[in-house]
Amino acid sequence: MERGYWIRSKPVYTSLVWHEKATSHLVVAQGEGGMAVLKIFQQMHPKQPITVLYAHASASDVDYANTLKKVVPEGLQILASEQEVLDELKTILPTMRMGLRVYVAGSEGFIWAVSEAVKVFGVEDADMMKELTGTLARSIYCVHCKAITHNITTNIAKCAGCERMLFVRDHFSRRLGAYMGLMVDAESPGELPEIEEIYP
Amino acid sequence: MALAFNEETFREDYTYRNSLSGIKRFPFPFPEDQYMYSVNIEPHTKGKQGSVFEFPLDVDEHYVAECNDKKITLEQDPGRYQALPHMMDAQWDFVELTMESLARDYPKHFSLHKKGSSWTWENKPLGIKDTFTFGDSSTLPMEPFEYMGRQVQGDFVLLDQRDETLYADAGIVTSQADWSLAFNVGMSWREWHGPVPRATELGVMDRALKFMLNLQLGSPVRRLNWTMTVNPRLDTSPENYPYWGGDRNAVNPDNVGDLVNLRVELQSLFRLPRSNAIVFSIRCYLISLKDIATIPRWAKRLHRVQKSMHPDLIEYKGMTKFHPMMVDWLAKFDDGAILEVGTQPE
Numbered sequence: 381m382e383r384g385y386w387i388r389s390k391p392v393y394t395s396l397v398w399h400e401k402a403t404s405h406l407v408v409a410q411g412e413g414g415m416a417v418l419k420i421f422q423q424m425h426p427k428q429p430i431t432v433l434y435a436h437a438s439a440s441d442v443d444y445a446n447t448l449k450k451v452v453p454e455g456l457q458i459l460a461s462e463q464e465v466l467d468e469l470k471t472i473l474p475t476m477r478m479g480l481r482v483y484v485a486g487s488e489g490f491i492w493a494v495s496e497a498v499k500v501f502g503v504e505d506a507d508m509m510k511e512l513t514g515t516l517a518r519s520i521y522c523v524h525c526k527a528i529t530h531n532i533t534t535n536i537a538k539c540a541g542c543e544r545m546l547f548v549r550d551h552f553s554r555r556l557g558a559y560m561g562l563m564v565d566a567e568s569p570g571e572l573p574e575i576e577e578i579y580p
Numbered sequence: 581m582a583l584a585f586n587e588e589t590f591r592e593d594y595t596y597r598n599s600l601s602g603i604k605r606f607p608f609p610f611p612e613d614q615y616m617y618s619v620n621i622e623p624h625t626k627g628k629q630g631s632v633f634e635f636p637l638d639v640d641e642h643y644v645a646e647c648n649d650k651k652i653t654l655e656q657d658p659g660r661y662q663a664l665p666h667m668m669d670a671q672w673d674f675v676e677l678t679m680e681s682l683a684r685d686y687p688k689h690f691s692l693h694k695k696g697s698s699w700t701w702e703n704k705p706l707g708i709k710d711t712f713t714f715g716d717s718s719t720l721p722m723e724p725f726e727y728m729g730r731q732v733q734g735d736f737v738l739l740d741q742r743d744e745t746l747y748a749d750a751g752i753v754t755s756q757a758d759w760s761l762a763f764n765v766g767m768s769w770r771e772w773h774g775p776v777p778r779a780t781e782l783g784v785m786d787r788a789l790k791f792m793l794n795l796q797l798g799s800p801v802r803r804l805n806w807t808m809t810v811n812p813r814l815d816t817s818p819e820n821y822p823y824w825g826g827d828r829n830a831v832n833p834d835n836v837g838d839l840v841n842l843r844v845e846l847q848s849l850f851r852l853p854r855s856n857a858i859v860f861s862i863r864c865y866l867i868s869l870k871d872i873a874t875i876p877r878w879a880k881r882l883h884r885v886q887k888s889m890h891p892d893l894i895e896y897k898g899m900t901k902f903h904p905m906m907v908d909w910l911a912k913f914d915d916g917a918i919l920e921v922g923t924q925p926e
Contacts, residue, residue, distance in 0.1 A: 553763050
């Protein structure tokens with residue numbers, strides 16, 4: 381990679397840190413993100429009300445559910461899937477008040493799915509901390525057929541919608557939670573550059 | 581003066597053409613022999629009679645054909661129009677700006693009559709006449725921004741100003757140079773300009789943003805941007821890249837003068853009164869190398885600009901495949917004479 385290269389549209393992810401002045405805390409994590417939750421509880425147990433939603437990502441993924449049950453003092457819900465986490469957000473957010481801070485940890489796709497879900501309820505991006513954990517896998521938005529293909533670990537990948545081979549551009553949309561994918565061989569059909577795993 | 585509108589196409593058989601006066605008024609973007617990104621923003625004030633800067637919104641001989649091309653693109657892909665829900669005030673601001681400009685500056689072709697909030701708009705070239713209630717979307721056949729966006733040449737993005745930056749929260753984009761509205765809608769200034777090489781490095785984007793945040797009502801600004809494109813195609817979108825990308829392979833030393841076009845964007849920015857949003861207008865002008873060669877000064881200038889182009893920009897502007905052929909073709913028009921600074925044709 382060239383010196384000075386910088387993906388301007390790629391969000392910066394940091395380690396989770398409690399906002400001490402929040403009136404309540406909502407922690408949302410998936411898979412490896414469980415470790416980020418354990419780490420934040422090593423800092424302190426805040427005085428304010430806490431809700432923690434956790435789902436492990438896939439069968440092969442590490443599952444922090446049992447450890448979390450020992451560490452999180454209150455408000456922990458273990459859910460079966462990412463989708464259940466998103467559904468649960470829709471149920472609990474209407475009851476939450478001003479001053480809520482949101483903390484999310486997991487894959488990039490998960491982080492931005494949560495972001496979209498909480499935005500509807502007026503939670504601003506600035507009120508949400510994000511920690512990327514476990515994988516660099518990307519979600520790819522096909523600019524041609526508009527389908528989103530998840531968990532891409534290679535520079536070039538097949539679109540799940542139109543089956544075109546897409547080049548993964550370093551251009552990220554928070555609204556879509558995905559990178560742009562552009563047909564790689566439009567100018568010379570069938571000629572593909574070498575496919576390499578670069579987002580393990 | 582009444583305009584005569586060309587019957588022409590921007591796709592398939594590409595019958596697009598410039599008249600002699602169309603060539604003369606072309607907004608040639610290179611005042612010097614070398615090109616590098618700069619902010620190059622100037623007040624969008626009234627220019628010379630007949631020039632593309634004469635009025636805030638320029639209507640020319642391509643008006644009807646361009647609006648038709650826009651219609652085709654929107655039919656094939658309705659996602660080229662996007663507006664986030666909080667942009668409704670800005671949509672009406674846009675309607676007011678465009679209707680008032682066109683009716684005032686081209687009274688032979690457009691008219692606007694207001695009785696309180698009941699407005700009657702007539703667009704003769706496109707055969708449209710509607711009476712509607714300003715501020716009430718249900719009285720128009722579609723959202724107000726789309727309604728007027730379809731009746732003005734060029735692309736439009738409505739920028740919402742908050743958190744010390746600008747968000748591209750609505751747009752009607754059918755003639756873009758390889759960027760996707762459906763992907764970019766909702767992005768902040770910095771995210772949106774992520775992929776432009778060299779520009780961010782030079783601090784150009786930050787300075788431009790600072791300038792735009794201070795844009796005042798009644799003091800629009802403009803700049804020119806450019807690229808080279810194969811065929812006079814308006815819709816060089818990433819969405820349809822599978823259909824036009826291959827055109828680059830068709831260029832050879834014999835047809836380069838016909839196929840390769842200079843594509844100039846007249847970008848202008850207007851602050852809007854109700855919403856405090858900004859209209860970003862991107863108007864595209866196309867001219868073939870052959871037509872440029874009829875203006876000796878421009879042919880020399882373009883040759884020098886292209887010959888000294890930074891390799892990153894050749895790549896970013898998608899010119900890699902035909903760039904050497906274009907420089908060779910232009911070389912025969914360049915006698916090396918010194919050219920004064922300026923974009924004028926003579």
